[in-house]
Amino acid sequence: MGGIGAAIFLTFVLVYVLFLRIPAVDLAAPERGMAVEAVYATGTVEPVRYARVGSKIAGRVTDVLKQEGDKVEAGDILLVIDVTESYSQLQEAQARLQLADSELDRAQRLRRSGNVSEAALDQARSVQAAASAALRGAKARLDDHFITAPIAGEVLRSEYKIKVGDMVQPGQILYMVGDPRELHIDAEVDEEDIVKVAPGQEALIRADAFPGRALEGKVVRMTPFGDPVGRTYRIHIGLPRDTPLISGMTTEINIVVRREANALLVPLSAISGNAVWTVRDGRAERLPVTLGAVGSDKAEVLSGLDDDTHFIMQPPAGLKDGERLRVRSGSEG
Secondary structure (H helix, E strand, O other), X not given: OHHHXXXXXXXXXXXXXXXXXXXXXXXXXXXXXXXXXXXXXXXXXXXXXEEEEEOOOOEEEEEEOOOOOOEEOOOOEEEEEOOHHHHHHHHHHHHHHHHHHHHHHHHHHHHHHOOOOHHHHHXXXXXXXXXXXXXXXXXXXXXXXXXXXXXOEEEEEEHHHOOOOOEEOXXXXXXXXXXXXXXXXXXXXXXXXXXXXXXXXXXXXXXXOXXXXXXXXXXXXXXXXXXXXOOEEEEEEEOOOOOOOOOOOEEEEEEEEEEEEEXXXXXXXXXXXXXXEEEEOOEEEEEEOEXXXXXXXXXXXXXXXXXXXXXXXXXXOOOOOOOEOEEOOOOOO
16 A cells, blocks of 8 residues: 555656646637727817917006907907006107107298208208107007907917006016817827828827817828927827817827728737747747737737737746646637
8 A cells, every 4th residue: 555655646746746837828819800000199289370469568457358268359459558658758759740840841941932951951851750750669669558469269368367457577478369169289299100190190189188088180280390309299180170178188199090900919918028929739939929009908910920820818927938838728729
């Protein structure tokens, strides 16, 4: 009995060493389906036509005539900066011009009668021209106190929430005016991907305001010169007029650069680097593959694998060529 018991024990050990300790794997065949290759971009929703409106001068706000959301026509006054000093300068310039006009008229009459020289008449003309130029300058300076809409549309944003009594500075942006009905996305694409992008390509857009929803757009144009510092290129994504997106929203974009309806697909869990693994004669065999489109759970295989070759679904970590494996019962092989 002792000999029989030892034989049974040795058989158990042999089974454990040769079978139970050999990694078990599941095999599967690739499938055919749709593969979409896309280029990633990020961007901000903006009106196609808009203008930032700022101040040329410093001064205190005396009137705020338009607020966010108000409709405007080109030339409508949005805001007024204190005109007291500039209006006084305009009145002074008008008075000087009136005096210069009178002096010129008098000099012309005296010249016709021979009572003044041609030089005196030229002097009167020069003074009148200078006064006229001074009046035009005073009018222009007064105009700078009236901040107007450069285009028709809507007040999209009032920067700093300007109110009566606030001080503004030269170059300070006060309003954004534009047409909120026609929008696009100003987006950035990495320079390594820009060669794949072309006008007319479909764009799938995601925004935090619409979770789980892919909105549609289309590449309409691209800038011919990129940003060498950021290593990006700017593109513009056109949006349909009924898009739910709103100006100022940030977006993530997938630009569809290729579709393949009958692509060979494998799960991402089966890919190790640029290869998949199979089992041949009970041993692991590495198959280098060329990948195409890579999705959230599957990848397209362009070459290195055919429809009839079964691959390991989840290769064990550190798997090496020639390592002994066993295929689990019920797994395809």
